[in-house]
Amino acid sequence: xxxxxxxxxxxxxxxxxxxxxxxxxxxxxxxxxxxxxxxxxxxxxxxxxxxxxxxxxxxxxxxxxxxxxxxxxxxxxxxxxxxxxxxxxxxxxxxxxxxxxxxxxxxxxxxxxxxxxxxxxxxxxxxxxxxxxxxxxxxxxxxxxxxxxxxx
Amino acid sequence: xxxxxxxxxxxxxxxxxxxxxxxxxxxxxxxxxxxxxxxxxxxxxxxxxxxxxxxxxxxxxxxxxxxxxxxxxxxxxxxxxxxxxxxxxxxxxxxxxxxxxxxxxxxxxxxxxxxxxxxxxxxxxxxxxxxxxxxxxxxxxxxxxxxxxxxxxxxxxxxxxxxxxxxxxxxxxxxxxxxxxx
Numbered sequence: 562x563x564x565x566x567x568x569x570x571x572x573x574x575x576x577x578x579x580x581x582x583x584x585x586x587x588x589x590x591x592x593x594x595x596x597x598x599x600x601x602x603x604x605x606x607x608x609x610x611x612x613x614x615x616x617x618x619x620x621x622x623x624x625x626x627x628x629x630x631x632x633x634x635x636x637x638x639x640x641x642x643x644x645x646x647x648x649x650x651x652x653x654x655x656x657x658x659x660x661x662x663x664x665x666x667x668x669x670x671x672x673x674x675x676x677x678x679x680x681x682x683x684x685x686x687x688x689x690x691x692x693x694x695x696x697x698x699x700x701x702x703x704x705x706x707x708x709x710x711x712x713x
Numbered sequence: 714x715x716x717x718x719x720x721x722x723x724x725x726x727x728x729x730x731x732x733x734x735x736x737x738x739x740x741x742x743x744x745x746x747x748x749x750x751x752x753x754x755x756x757x758x759x760x761x762x763x764x765x766x767x768x769x770x771x772x773x774x775x776x777x778x779x780x781x782x783x784x785x786x787x788x789x790x791x792x793x794x795x796x797x798x799x800x801x802x803x804x805x806x807x808x809x810x811x812x813x814x815x816x817x818x819x820x821x822x823x824x825x826x827x828x829x830x831x832x833x834x835x836x837x838x839x840x841x842x843x844x845x846x847x848x849x850x851x852x853x854x855x856x857x858x859x860x861x862x863x864x865x866x867x868x869x870x871x872x873x874x875x876x877x878x879x880x881x882x883x884x885x886x887x888x889x890x891x892x893x894x895x
Contacts, residue, residue, distance in 0.1 A: 569877075570873075570874070570877055572877070573873060573876045573877040573880060574858070574873050577851060577858070577876070579857070579858045579873070604884050605877075605880050605884065608880045608883050608884050608887065609852055609880065611833055611883075611887070612833070612837070612848065612849075612852040612853060612883070613852050613853065614833075615749065615830065615833055615834070615837070615853060616830050617741065617745050617853075618741065618744050618745055618748060618757070619741050620740050620741060620744060620758075620761075622737050623733065623737065624740070625736050625737075625740040625744075625758075625761055625762060625765060626732070626733040626736040626737060626740075626765075628762050629732075629736060629762055629765045629766050629769060630729070632762060632766055633766060633769055633770075636766075
């Protein structure tokens with residue numbers, strides 16, 4: 562009985578043609594004498610045959626490759642979206658900063674160009690022949706005075 | 714240099730055609746392993762897709778001292794296990810089986826074949842998953858014990874034992890279903 566248990570465990574290897582020559586001799590010698598093990602062998606062989614006969618599925622060429630490519634692209638897109646979303650709260654907080662800088666720059670350019678266009682500059686004052694007091698010069702340089710103060 | 718290595722080099726050099734060639738070569742084998750382990754055709758396709766997606770992203774880290782097919786089958790088996798774990802959290806019933814039959818036989822014969830295939834699949838799903846994968850790799854994919862031991866990362870003796878146990882389970886299940894026809 563012990564030999565039967567050992568042989569039965571070796572039967573799968575025997576059916577699969579993975580048994581060594583010495584094992585094959587041992588198994589075949591036992592099978593010649595033991596009907597129970599012989600039955601076991603035919604049952605296992607039939608099971609193997611049934612499983613080998615399971616219908617095999619066949620996919621059209623490029624079908625799975627296209628699915629994988631699509632999924633990979635989708636994952637890449639989602640990943641990019643997620644990484645942007647991850648930075649979103651931080652980025653959103655920073656959005657007013659460049660906007661404010663741009664608005665301030667535009668306002669500065671408008672005001673300065675308007676002032677420059679109408680400005681009576683220090684150079685104009687000097688060339689006008691009017692007396693250039695220290696106070697007038699400072700006001701003109703700082704742009705706090707942009708008109709000719711009548712000097713008598 | 715074998716064909717797989719050429720395809721891998723092509724892909725790693727930036728040519729997606731290399732990856733396509735690998736998928737086309739192995740898609741049916743991976744699909745059949747996945748379907749036989751997971752038991753559902755729809756899951757099988759998803760598992761196959763997931764497997765190749767892992768290959769797509771992991772090919773750079775693939776160690777060339779192993780065979781590509783061994784690495785691929787290992788990913789497929791592990792992905793199938795993982796899919797089953799997720800699925801079993803939601804669905805406990807594994808009896809919902811689908812069988813798509815393509816045959817030239819007449820409608821009556823086709824029905825009989827379909828029933829037989831469904832019965833076989835049902836019995837296969839009763840085999841504990843820890844033994845099932847080894848049997849699937851042997852009897853459906855025709856891998857050697859040495860290859861299976863690499864895919865399942867276990868000793869050849871363990872592979873032998875798993876295959877034997879799986880066949881025993883399957884035999885008993887078929888006996889229950891067929892009532893002694895085995």
